Amino acid sequence: MPKIRFNPLIKQFYGRFGDLVFRRSSKDGEANASRVANMTKVVWSEAQAAHRERFQLAVWYARRVAADQQARTVYEEAAERHGRVPFRLMLADAMHPPAVKKVDLSQFHGMPGDPIYIQACDDFSVVAVTVSITDMDGTCLEEGDATRGVPDGEQWVYRMQGTIPPDTKACITVTAQDRARGVGQWSGNSEK
Numbered sequence: 001m002p003k004i005r006f007n008p009l010i011k012q013f014y015g016r017f018g019d020l021v022f023r024r025s026s027k028d029g030e031a032n033a034s035r036v037a038n039m040t041k042v043v044w045s046e047a048q049a050a051h052r053e054r055f056q057l058a059v060w061y062a063r064r065v066a067a068d069q070q071a072r073t074v075y076e077e078a079a080e081r082h083g084r085v086p087f088r089l090m091l092a093d094a095m096h097p098p099a100v101k102k103v104d105l106s107q108f109h110g111m112p113g114d115p116i117y118i119q120a121c122d123d124f125s126v127v128a129v130t131v132s133i134t135d136m137d138g139t140c141l142e143e144g145d146a147t148r149g150v151p152d153g154e155q156w157v158y159r160m161q162g163t164i165p166p167d168t169k170a171c172i173t174v175t176a177q178d179r180a181r182g183v184g185q186w187s188g189n190s191e192k
Helices: 046-067 070-081 088-097
Strands: 015-017 021-022 031-035 099-104 115-121 126-135 140-145 155-161 170-178 183-189
Touching: 046 070, 046 088, 070 088, 099 126, 099 170, 115 126, 115 170, 126 155
Parallel strands: none
Antiparallel strands: 015 021, 021 031, 099 115, 115 155, 126 140, 126 170, 170 183
């Protein structure tokens, strides 16, 4: 693979030039050049086509955020702290949805103030966690937003506002959302 040495005349060289693509490695800053891949005869599988579509949506998100000064500031600050490129952080955030790792219903009995403890994480940050409580027929009994336990932490808590009638088995759905509007869900039944 050809390598480029930068001198005072050429400080930075990247992008496409003819059928060559020039890239700079984020690890060591070394520049590389390679030929553009010829993908005209590739037949994509269903999974590959779906992944390519997700990636296109992630690029769209990253470009939209990069154009918005206020929105991109969060990514620029994180990139500075971790020695990464802001655009790549935006892409990664859009490609990886958050996950609801754990839901603790041990203190939940369907009474006002009963807590539901939630652990939700993301590669960048979880911005919202919502809780929906339904009966087994799907009728909504209650829904609302959980609050973060500590700033920038993974711990969230939802406190029951109403009361679940006795002998009603409740289905609880927890949804975590990240900056890129990716969602992760957990569903389970209460043991009241």
